[in-house]
Amino acid sequence: MSSPATFAAADESLEVASLRKLDRICRKLALSANDRIVEIGAGGAHTCARTKTGSVYCWGDNDHGQVGDGTTTQLNRPVKLDIAHVEKLALGGFGSCARVTGGTGSFWGAHQDVPCITYIQRGQTSSA
Numbered sequence: 001m002s003s004p005a006t007f008a009a010a011d012e013s014l015e016v017a018s019l020r021k022l023d024r025i026c027r028k029l030a031l032s033a034n035d036r037i038v039e040i041g042a043g044g045a046h047t048c049a050r051t052k053t054g055s056v057y058c059w060g061d062n063d064h065g066q067v068g069d070g071t072t073t074q075l076n077r078p079v080k081l082d083i084a085h086v087e088k089l090a091l092g093g094f095g096s097c098a099r100v101t102g103g104t105g106s107f108w109g110a111h112q113d114v115p116c117i118t119y120i121q122r123g124q125t126s127s128a
Contacts, residue, residue: 022037022040025037025049025078028077028078029049029051029057029078029080031051034052034053035051035052035053035055036051036052037049037050037051037052038050038051038052039088039089041089041090041091041096042091043060043066043091043092043093043094043095043096044061044066044092044093044094045060045061045093046058046059046060046061046062046066046067046091046096047059047060047091048067048068048089048091048096049078050086050088050089050098054084054085054086054087054100054101055080055081055083055084055086056068056080056081056083056086056089056098057078057079057080057081058075058078058079058081058096059075059076059077059078059079060074060075061074062074062075063094064094064095064109064110065108065109065110066091066092066094066095066096066108066109066110067079067096067108067109068081068083068096068108068109069081083098083100083106084100085100085101085102086098086099086100086101086106087099087100087101092109092110093110094109094110095107095108095109095110096108096109
């Protein structure tokens with residue numbers, strides 16, 4: 001049986017590993033000094049990150065176009081999407097969406113897979 005100290009050490013190790021992974025992702029994005037990641041969404045096998053300035057970067061499995069780069073090629077490195085002024089992200093198993101300033105939505109991938117309308121209308125930051 002593990003003691004609470006053992007669990008705390010495991011949690012700390014997980015936190016350190018997560019921060020290292022986030023640091024590697026941020027370096028790959030080569031963000032400007034005044035920009036930073038403020039939101040990360042995870043889908044079934046793809047990920048998107050929104051920056052303070054409203055840019056979106058996505059990577060991962062892309063067989064349904066859920067990365068949003070206009071292809072269906074898997075991407076192992078983040079790619080900046082051709083979308084700006086994003087306020088919220090929502091990702092599903094095979095699709096992604098973003099709420100843009102003004103309340104309009106942008107959808108890519110398998111749209112029916114993402115309850116984007118609900119998340120965008122409520123203004124929630126959540127992954128489906």
